[in-house]
Amino acid sequence: MPIDLDQLRTFVAVAEAESLTRATEVLHLSLPAVSRRLSALEEELGVALLARSTRRVALTQMGREFLPRARRLLDELEESLLGIRETAARRRGLVTIACIPTAAYYFLPATLADFAARFPAVRVRVMDLSADGVVDAVATGAVEFGIGMEGAGHPDVEFRALRRDPFVLACRRDHRLAGREALGWADLAGEVLVGVSRRSGNRLILDRALLPRGIQPNWHYEAEHLSTSLGLVEAGLGVAVVPRLALPRGPHPVLVARTLTDPVIERATGVALRRGASPAPAARALLDLLEGRMAE
Known part of the structure; x- marks a missing residue:
């Protein structure tokens, strides 16, 4: 049986809720239906994604590695449904970024307000993380790019310092x-x-x-x-x-x-990018704006 989107949505919902019961409330499904979807997904992949107990569920190592990929697949589908032509023209889409709290509190909101004025149909998801968390999110592909600081390194991540x-x-x-x-x-x-x-x-x-x-x-x-x-x-x-x-x-x-x-x-502050990856058009537009404002 091939993997379907309902299975991916169910897995992401359960992973984020860390509970089958709470996930049923989010998905508006019965507990048996959620369990069947998870079992079918694990059977198709041939690995256990979740460790279940009577009170909660936890991601296995394979589950932790698969979660950002599942999120990305769902995000890409959502972006396509919003209109691929307009997305290519940087007019619509979804951009997910990671940001250290230092920049997220005062700097980022003003930049996002400017971006929203230019591209009102583009939605932005912000993950506020530690410097190491930003690098990890970029490396795994969970985000398009990150705003971080020099020092937190990863072989798959390029850090571009923009200001001191x-x-x-x-x-x-x-x-x-x-x-x-x-x-x-x-x-x-x-x-x-x-x-x-x-x-x-x-x-x-x-x-x-x-x-x-x-x-x-x-x-x-x-x-x-x-x-x-x-x-x-x-x-x-x-x-x-x-x-x-x-x-x-x-x-x-x-x-x-x-x-x-x-x-x-x-300290050096700048953007973190996954090596060899090209940001989507909407993400590229936001990245260009951020780089300009950070360099001011």
């Missing part, structure tokens, strides 16, 4: 340090610092630059994402060190950014 972002101090406008345009790291002594977790690529860049100089910031708060760090700063809980890209380009009603020196620390 300095790390700056983010504080409230009413904070005592807001009155100074430039600060040294020594000026942060005694301040309540908000940082990102040790698992973050940004933290790794900071540690590599500061520790050899004997500078060991006392991170009072640690967050997984920079958007959370900025939220703590807005609430008046401390000051944060973040890449400039994480802050809005224009004036913010609460936050200001101040230059950090001694040392100046930068």
Whole structure:
């Protein structure tokens, strides 16, 4: 029996829900119908895609490898149904991208608004992931391209640096340090610092630059994402060190950014592309716009 699209949709729904019961609600199918589709798909492929238990299901290794391919097949079908002629003309389609949270919070929305004004019929799906997650999504073909940072490498992924972002101090406008345009790291002594977790690529860049100089910031708060760090700063809980890209380009009603020196620390930000792959026309249009805005 050949694989059909209903089997692929069912597999993706179950994988995302991690539950047969929740997947039945999404698909509006009975539990036996969902189980039959999954069994038929596994039989046709000759591999087990899911490990089932009484309470939940989990992807097997083969299931994890097959999931991005199944998503891509469904996306390509959906894009074709939207009208292949208009898609080729960059007028319609679906674009899936991955983006590090730093860029997703302030930079990306403004860029997507510009893109929507030019191509209103193109839909965009954004996966906000860690730097390593962006690279993995690009490598497996789960996304057309990614917005990430230098350092997270993969042999199947090409990173194209577009800008160098300095790390700056983010504080409230009413904070005592807001009155100074430039600060040294020594000026942060005694301040309540908000940082990102040790698992973050940004933290790794900071540690590599500061520790050899004997500078060991006392991170009072640690967050997984920079958007959370900025939220703590807005609430008046401390000051944060973040890449400039994480802050809005224009004036913010609460936050200001101040230059950090001694040392100046930068990171490279850019786009990640799968080697040998050509983005679809709609994705190419978005990529061109992003590259132009990031290079500004």
